[in-house]
Amino acid sequence: MLILYGSQTGTTEAYAKIVHSFATARGLSPRLLVADDFNPDQLVHEGVVIFLTSTFYNGEFPSNFSRTWDYLRATTTSLPSTKFAVFGLGNSHTKVNFNAAAKVLDARLEQLGASRLIPLGLGDEQAPCGHETAFRPWIQHLWVKLLGGHGKMTLPVQFHISTPATDAVSVSRTLPGFDGFRVVSNTLLTPDGYERPTFLLTLELPAGVTYQLGDHIQVSYNNSSDLVERTASRLGLSLDSTIQLRPIGHGGYLPVDTPIKLEDLLRDYLDLSSPPSRSFLEGLSALCADPDEALALEQLAEDMTIGNLYSKYVGGNAAFRTPFTLVDVLELHPSIQIGLHHIVGNISLIRPRYYSVCSSPLQLPHHVQVVYMVDTWHCGNDPNKLFMGAAAGYMSRLVPGDIVTSSLSRGYFRLPTSLETPILGVALGTGISFFRALLQHRAYHQDQHAVVSKMRLYFGIRHAAKDFLFQNELQTYVNRGLLELVPACSHDSNEFVTPVTKLRDFPNSVAEYLDNQGVYFYCGIGGTIPYFHEAAIQTALQTVHKSTLGSEMETVDEMKVTGRWQVEAFSSCLDHENALQHQQKVQTKKEDTPISDVVGDCAMFCFQCGQTNQGIGCT
Structure with a gap:
């Protein structure tokens, strides 16, 4: 069994490792590789291949899957002896590009004569339980197809862990390219x-x-030292103890065959801050001595209904906010009989x-x-x-x-070649980062006497007096004629004001920039939020042009194709570090209120959210 994945920021990699770990636990002998690390000429010799891939905003494959896809698209070699399954990770709000990479991959493998094990799985970031909504039934179906059932299993042991007689060696984590x-x-x-x-x-x-x-x-x-100390305590181990890891399979980037301090391993290598995956909770349930705790963990892992407990734990709901790390789960379920060998290799490394x-x-x-x-x-x-x-x-x-x-x-934005190209921008919170850099760049060229066009920037913040980042610097760009700044302060009045509000209120300004071959940039939270702004711009253009919404949707689609519409949107999957709070206070008398008007308690103005737990990044 070969597992190939393409992952840009770690999300798909995490899911691929889940497949690998629990295939191992079920007695299979899987190999896990980045797609482009495998010679695609050898696919013809593989019996079972599982593919997992994400999709970029414009329907592209991740960079570490691109060579493999180029080969598959061009090859005429058939794969009659290969059985395959594909799982994609996408965002349904990308419309026609939703899981585009996974879809074309699945279809192409069938064209090449490979046999589909199970139907294509389409993970959706916007589903009630995120990608898990589709992933859980997909992977259970895979086990049934391969093994006739999935049964009870435990966490696979990936490393032999011993106590060496020699002193620990001081190790520093090294990352390629860092x-x-x-x-x-x-x-x-x-x-x-x-x-x-x-x-x-x-x-x-x-x-x-x-x-x-x-x-x-x-x-x-x-x-943090708190997480490290609590984890060691729950495992019944001393942080000063010396251990040595010997991989059963691939050791990854862990310090193997070297005496190291337990504290170094827990502090520098293992991701102790992210919530355990549902699959990991399923494995923990098999280690419970208390049947009630085992049942509770199984239900926590399996329940995919809307509002389920797992989604509340990882969702950051203000009324339910509580840490949900590995050690939190272990402390809440004291009958889990767990050792270090159950953890190393089964939870992600710090990304x-x-x-x-x-x-x-x-x-x-x-x-x-x-x-x-x-x-x-x-x-x-x-x-x-x-x-x-x-x-x-x-x-x-x-x-x-x-x-x-x-x-x-390299970032995802592709800048216009001419400094005279008008720019319409939306920045949410720390999404101002890119625009500040761009304004510094344009100011430098203006100082060199270049002709530089103006940017109109809608800046979403909470409080003008508290988080109006770079206010004085931005004002200097206004004074120099480089910037039209439109702040939108969501928490300074009774009305929840966002850039969407400002885009709707001043349609002529939107049309002025985009009708003159301007480029649109969005930096902020992903999920549904970019589409609120897209809809507002379409409505603004419709108002000014006295056209139909359909024609303006086509206008925006054409801008996307030609590179004039660019979005750097990070996942809306919620976490504890920078949490998008889905506090949608829809009043009973206003049930038809657009969601963009009812996320008043939503701490959405935070560009870098969604990556901290679960390793979820750019969609």
Whole structure:
């Protein structure tokens, strides 16, 4: 059994590892590979191949699946002996591009003569339980097809763990393509005491490292001492103990065959901050000595109904807000008889977090700047218990001179070649990052006497006095004629004002920019939110042009095809660090109120959310 996956930010990889782990637990001998690490010429010799892939916003394959897809699309070699199954991870709000990569892959494999094991699975980020809504029945169907049933199973053992006689070796986690970036400053941008503190982190580039406008930076982080200590305590182990890992299969990026401290393993390698997957909870249920606890975990894992307990735990609902990490589950279910060997290899490694670089290399050639928000909150069931997101918490503790393990990568936006191209932009919260970098870039060219067109930017924030990020700097761009700034403060009045509101209120301004070959950029939370703005722009164009909504939908679709409509939208999957709060207060007398008008308690203005738990990133 071969499992091939394409994953840009880690989500699909996590699901592929679930398939691998529980195939192993069911007695199969699976191999797990990034799609482009496998020679596709050898597919003809494979008996069973399971494919998992995400889809980019415009229907493209992930970068680490692209060569494999190019081969499959071009080859004439048939696959008569190969059985396959495909699971896609997508977002139904991308309309025609929903799971486009998985769909064309599934169809092409059939064209090549391969036999479909089970129907194509289509994960939907917008489903009641996210991708799990489709993934759970899909994978159970797979076990039935392959094995005649799925039965009870336990967590597979991926590593032999021993206690060596030699002293532990100090190990530092190394990530391919990552370097040490020195912290220059870490400045608080919001007022002291604000519940959503936001920082500007300035990092010095390592020698020989450069970046481009619109790039992303990945930041690696460590688990908090609290999580590390609680996990060791629940396992009944001392943090000072020395262990040695010997992989049964592939060791991944863990320090294997080397004596190491348990504390180093828990702090630097294992992702202790993310909620356990449903499949992992299913495995934990088999380790319970108490039948009632086992049943509770099984129900927690299997219940896919709307409003189920698992979705509440991971959903960040303000009324239900409580940490739901591995150690939280273990502490809530004391009869789970678990050892370190059940954890290592079965939970994800710490994955670096993506952030948008908010500086221009023309202005800061030797430094990059990052804006991040720290969501700190008290537990709903224990007001004395304070929780802080793992990555942002780590970053907020950085001081000048610290070294941060980071890597720069190309962003998703493709900038117009001409500085005279008008730009219409929407930024939500820290989504201002890209626009600040773009304005710095344009200001530099203006200083060189270039002709630069104006940008109209709708900036969604909560409070003008608290989180109007870079207000003074933005005003300088206004004064220079580079920017028309339209702030939308959602929490400063009785009306919930968002950029959608402003787009609807001033349709002529929207048409002025887009009718003159302007480019639209959106930076912010994903899910349904980008489509609220898309609908508002379509309505604005319809009003000005006195046309039909259908014709303006075609206009926007054409802009997408030609690169004039670009969206960098991060997942709406909810988490504890930067949570999109779905507090949809639809009043009984206003049930037909558009959702864009009823998310008043929604902490949606946070560009980098959705990646912190579950590794979910750009759709």
